[in-house]
Amino acid sequence: MNIAVVGTGYVGLVTGTCFAETGNNVICVDIDANKVTRMKNGEVPIFEPGLDLLFERNTKAGRLHFTTNLGEAIKDAEIIFLALPTPPGEDGSADLSYILGVADQLSNLIEDYKIVIDKSTVPVGTAEKVHARIAKNCSEELFDVVSNPEFLREGVAVDDFLKPDRVVIGTSSEKAREVMRKLYNPFVRQGNPIIFMDERSAEMTKYAANSYLAARISFMNEIANLCEKVGANVDMVRKGMGSDNRIGKRFLFPGVGYGGSCFPKDVQALAKTANQHEYEFKILNSVMNVNRIQKSILAEKIKRFFQHDLQGKTIAIWGLAFKPNTDDIREAPALYIIDELLEAGANIRAYDPEAMENVAKQYGDRITLVDSLYGALDGADILAIVTEWSVFRQPDFNRIKENLSRKAIFDGRNLYDLNTMEKHGFYYESIGRNPVNRHLVVSNGKPVNS
Ligand SMILES: NC(=O)c1ccc[n+]([C@@H]2O[C@H](COP(=O)([O-])OP(=O)(O)OC[C@H]3O[C@@H](n4cnc5c(N)ncnc54)[C@H](O)[C@@H]3O)[C@@H](O)[C@H]2O)c1
Numbered sequence: 001m002n003i004a005v006v007g008t009g010y011v012g013l014v015t016g017t018c019f020a021e022t023g024n025n026v027i028c029v030d031i032d033a034n035k036v037t038r039m040k041n042g043e044v045p046i047f048e049p050g051l052d053l054l055f056e057r058n059t060k061a062g063r064l065h066f067t068t069n070l071g072e073a074i075k076d077a078e079i080i081f082l083a084l085p086t087p088p089g090e091d092g093s094a095d096l097s098y099i100l101g102v103a104d105q106l107s108n109l110i111e112d113y114k115i116v117i118d119k120s121t122v123p124v125g126t127a128e129k130v131h132a133r134i135a136k137n138c139s140e141e142l143f144d145v146v147s148n149p150e151f152l153r154e155g156v157a158v159d160d161f162l163k164p165d166r167v168v169i170g171t172s173s174e175k176a177r178e179v180m181r182k183l184y185n186p187f188v189r190q191g192n193p194i195i196f197m198d199e200r201s202a203e204m205t206k207y208a209a210n211s212y213l214a215a216r217i218s219f220m221n222e223i224a225n226l227c228e229k230v231g232a233n234v235d236m237v238r239k240g241m242g243s244d245n246r247i248g249k250r251f252l253f254p255g256v257g258y259g260g261s262c263f264p265k266d267v268q269a270l271a272k273t274a275n276q277h278e279y280e281f282k283i284l285n286s287v288m289n290v291n292r293i294q295k296s297i298l299a300e301k302i303k304r305f306f307q308h309d310l311q312g313k314t315i316a317i318w319g320l321a322f323k324p325n326t327d328d329i330r331e332a333p334a335l336y337i338i339d340e341l342l343e344a345g346a347n348i349r350a351y352d353p354e355a356m357e358n359v360a361k362q363y364g365d366r367i368t369l370v371d372s373l374y375g376a377l378d379g380a381d382i383l384a385i386v387t388e389w390s391v392f393r394q395p396d397f398n399r400i401k402e403n404l405s406r407k408a409i410f411d412g413r414n415l416y417d418l419n420t421m422e423k424h425g426f427y428y429e430s431i432g433r434n435p436v437n438r439h440l441v442v443s444n445g446k447p448v449n450s
Contacts, residue, residue, distance in 0.1 A: 001019075001024045001025070001078060001079055001179075001182075001183060002024070002025045002027075002076045002077045002078055002079070003016070003019050003024050003025065003026045003027070003077055003078075003079045003080075003081065003183075004026075004027050004028075004029060004073040004074045004077035004079070004080045004081070005019075005026060005027070005029070005080075005081045005083055006029050006030075006070065006080065006081065006082050006083065006084060006102055007029075007030060007082065007083040007084040007085070007098070007120070008028040008029070008030040008032075008035065008036070008039065008045075008066070008083070009046070009083065009085070010046055010048065010154055010157065010261070010326075010328065011083040011119060011120070011150050011152065011157075012028060012030075012081070012083030012084075012119070013028065013039075013044070013045075013046065013048075013051070013055075014048060014051060014152060014157045014158060014161050015081055015083055015119060015150070015161065016028040016064060016081075017051060017054045017055050017058060017064060017158075018054065018158065018161040018162055018187075019183070020054075020058035020061075020063040020064040021054050021057070021058055021162070022186040022187070023063070024063065024183075025063055025065075026058075026063060026064050026065070027065045027066070027067060027072070027073040027077065028064070028065070028066050028067075028073075029066075029067050029068065029069065029070050029072075029073035029074075030066070030068065031068060033068050036066045036067065036068050039066040040066050042056065042059060046327060046328075047325075047326060047327035047354045048154065048155070048157050048158060048326065049155065049156070049158065049325055050158040050159065051157070051158050054158065070102070070105055070106075070109065071109050074106070074109055074110070074114065077114065078113065078114060078115065078179070079114070079115050079117065079179065079183065080106070080114055080115065080116045080117065081117045081119045081148075082099055082102060082103075082116065082117065082118055082119055082120055082130075083119045083120060083150075084098040084099050084102060084120050085098050085120070086098065086099065086120045086121055086122055086265070086269075087265060088264075088265045088268055088269065091272065092268040092269065092271070092272045093123065093269055093272040093273070093276070094121070094122060094123050094265070094269040094272075096122065096123075096126060096129065098120075099118065099120060099122060099126065099130060100129060100130065100133055103116070103129075103130045103133035103134050104133050104136070106133075106134050106138070106143075107133060107134045107135070107136045107137040107138045108137050108138075110134065110138045110142050110143055111142070112142065113141075113142055113143065114142065114143050115143070115144050115145075115173075115176045115179055115180070116130065116134065116143055116144070116145050116146070117145075117146045117148045117180075118130060118145070118146070118147050118148065118149075118203075119148055119149070119150050120150075121149060121150075121206050121207070121210070121262065121266055121269075122147075122203055123203065123207075123269060123273050124200045124203045124204050124207075124273060125200065125203070126147075126203060127145045127146070127147045127170065127199035127200075127202075127203065128145075128199070130145050131143075131145040144171065144173040144175065144176040145199070146169060146170065146171040146173070146176050146180060146199070147168075147169070147170035147171070147199040147202035147203050148167070148168065148169050148170070148180065148202070149168055149202060149203065149205060149206030150206075151164065151165070151166075151168075151206070151209065152164075154260070154261075154323065154325075154326040154328055155323055155324060155325030155326045156325065161187070162187060163187065163190070163192075164187055164188070164192060165192055166192055166193050166194070166195055167184045167187065167188060167192075167193075167194045167195065168195050168197065168202050168205050168206070169184075169194060169195070169196050169197070169202065170196075170197050170198055170199035170200070170201060170202025170203065171196070171198075171199065172198060172199065177196060180194075181194060206266075207266055207269065207270040207273070208270075210262055210263055210266040210267070211266060211267050211270050211284060211287070213251055213263070214258050214263040214266075214267045214287050214291070215283060215284070215287045216251045216252070217251065217253075217254075217255075217257075217258045217263075217291075218258070218286070218287045218290040218291055218294070220234070220238070220252050220253065220254045221254050221255070221257065221290060221291075221294045221431075222290055223237060223254065223432065224254035224431045224432025225294075225297075225432065227432040227433070228431075228432055228433070228434070231434060232432075233418075233432070233433050233434070234254050234414075234431065234432025234433060235414060235432070235433065237432075238252045238253065238254075253413075253414070254414070254431045254432050255294075255333075255412055255413055255414075255431060256294060256295060256297060256298050256333040256337065256386060256412035256413075256431070257291045257292075257294035257295035257297075257333050257336075258291055258333075259295075259322040259323075259330070259331040259332045259333045260322040260323065260328065260330060260331055260332070261322075261328060261330040261331065263331075264291070264331045265331075267284055267287055267288055268288065270284060271284040271285060271288065295333050295336040295337070296336070296337075296340060297412075297431070298333075298337050298384060298386065298410055298412045299336075299337045299340035299341055299344075301410055301429050302315065302341065302382065302384060302410050303344060305382070305408060305410070305427075305429075305441070308344075310341060310344040310345045310346040311344075311345035311346075312345065312346075312347070313345075313346045313347070313381050313382075314346065314347040314348075314349060314379055314380045314381050315341055315346050315347070315348055315349070315380065315381065315382055315383075315384055316349050316350070316351075316376040316377045316380035316382070316383045316384065316404070317334060317337070317338065317348060317349070317350040317351070317376065317383075317384050317385075317386060318350075318351055318352075318373055318376060318383065318384070318385045318386065318387070318389070318392050319334060319351075319352055319385055319386040319387025319388070319389055319392065319413075320332060320334045320335070320350055320351075320352035320355040320356065320359050320386070320387065321334075321352055321354060321355035321387050321389075322334075322387070323387060323388075324387055324388055324389045324390065325354075325389075326354065326355070327354040327355045327357070327358055328355070328358075329355050329358045329359055329362070332355075332387075333386060333412070334350075334352075334386040334387060335359075335362070337384065337386060337412075338350070338363070338367060342366060342367070347367075347368070348366075348367040348368065349367070349368045349369075349370055349375075349376045349377075349378070349379070349380055350367055350368070350369055350370070350376060351369070351370050351371070351372065351373050351375065351376040352387065352389070353389055353391060356369045356371075373391065373392065373395065374396075374399055374400075374403065377399075377400060377403035377404055378403060379405075380403065380404055380405070381404065381405045381406050381408075382404060382406050382408040382409070382410065383400060383404060383408070383409045383410070384409075384410040384411075384412070385409065385410070385411045385412060385413055385415060386412050386413070387413070388413040388415060392415055393415055397420075397424045397426075398424075400426075401424065401425070401426070406427070407424075407425055407426050407427060407440065408426065408427040408428070408429075408440070409421070409426050409427075409428050409429075410429050410430075411428065411429070411430040411431070412430075412431060413430075413431075414430045414431055414432070414433065416428065416430070418430075418433060418434070418436050421436045421437070422436045422437055425437060425440075427440040427441060
């Protein structure tokens with residue numbers, strides 16, 4: 001099949017590359033001319049594990065092309081995916097200007113039958129809006145609009161796309177349904193379902209899924225906070241809960257709040273949709289509140305350790321991306337923590353395996369970025385861990401001890417075993433577990449040097 005993908009970001013590039021991998025001809029179009037030039041030169045502009053291999057194979061095989069010209073991209077395509085941004089607007093609702101802007105352009109460009117597919121996360125009713133915009137200057141016979149929300153996770157996006165748990169397709173067109181079935185069949189050979197439904201239900205499914213996962217995280221974060229107060233260990237509680245089949249093991253890890261380009265904006269947008277329909281979605285309002293507070297929790301712990309005097313203190317930070325295996329820093333908890341610590345007068349030395357280029361663009365010389373994990377510790381007082389990259393899981397604790405002026409680690413991801421930390425003599429605070437080696441904070445509250 002001939003496919004055009006409009007918007008070549010985390011979703012669009014993975015979508016285009018994976019459809020090329022199953023033998024389709026794909027043209028990806030983006031307004032970012034610099035990005036398009038880089039891709040034409042064989043460079044993958046984002047970090048996503050496994051993507052470079054597929055990208056190279058399919059560009060070399062002549063199945064994956066790039067352009068800035070929408071007309072050229074859709075000319076021979078029967079299928080047009082819209083993988084455009086839907087950032088939060090000023091009032092929290094999803095900004096549809098990218099999607100509707102491209103729909104307006106398509107209205108003047110479509111000359112033969114095309115299926116236009118909303119891959120972006122869009123509020124209920126958007127497929128109808130896109131349909132109405134295209135229909136302005138284009139016969140309704142010449143196109144169908146389909147809702148096909150994407151559930152891939154950054155960091156494992158290629159795997160998720162190639163082997164989805166399910167594919168959700170919202171359409172009322174028999175013709176579009178058959179094309180979509182044919183397109184996705186190679187990805188569900190193990191028997192995972194392609195679930196067909198109406199457009200509105202498909203749009204709602206994506207928001208419901210993301211909001212539920214965000215709620216699960218916020219719930220566990222509150223359980224963790226309560227564990228700290230009552231002296232329970234949230235790791236044990238999580239295991240005890242998660243082995244119940246009704247609950248399941250995944251997505252129960254407490255931390256420093258959810259971030260990324262999806263959960264924060266999608267929860268907000270669903271709450272806004274509810275408002276617009278005069279329904280107060282009480283759980284979502286709490287989820288957002290809990291998350292706002294949780295993002296400050298690590299910075300609060302650090303401030304308490306230093307008796308609220310961070311002037312001139314140097315904090316080493318491991319992990320900047322909003323989660324491991326991505327370079328994406330949109331709404332990353334690390335940035336909130338850094339902002340709070342800078343505001344309080346601290347110096348920051350930070351390391352991340354992939355996200356430093358993006359962070360450098362945002363922070364300039366306000367923080368020091370170093371290119372090795374131990375380099376971040378040079379001259380640092382304490383270490384804070386914000387993203388659970390694998391490389392942080394088994395560090396050389398002796399080296400950490402030698403480098404930090406205070407033997408203190410603040411772990412927002414519960415990476416380390418409490419006994420190990422106790423044996424190494426660190427003052428160690430994590431999430432939902434008792435602090436270790438409390439005696440290192442003497443009675444007047446002043447932290448003890450090693
Ligand atoms: N990132 C994720 O993990 C993820 C997962 C599922 C769904 N989604 C949804 O998918 C959508 C896209 O997300 P993303 O993370 O890929 O965004 P992104 O910001 O990484 O990519 C969007 C791309 O669209 C391009 N663009 C903007 N306007 C354009 C135009 N008029 N014509 C052509 N290209 C244009 C941008 O230059 C950019 O390259 C969003 O609605 C998001 O909520 C994202």
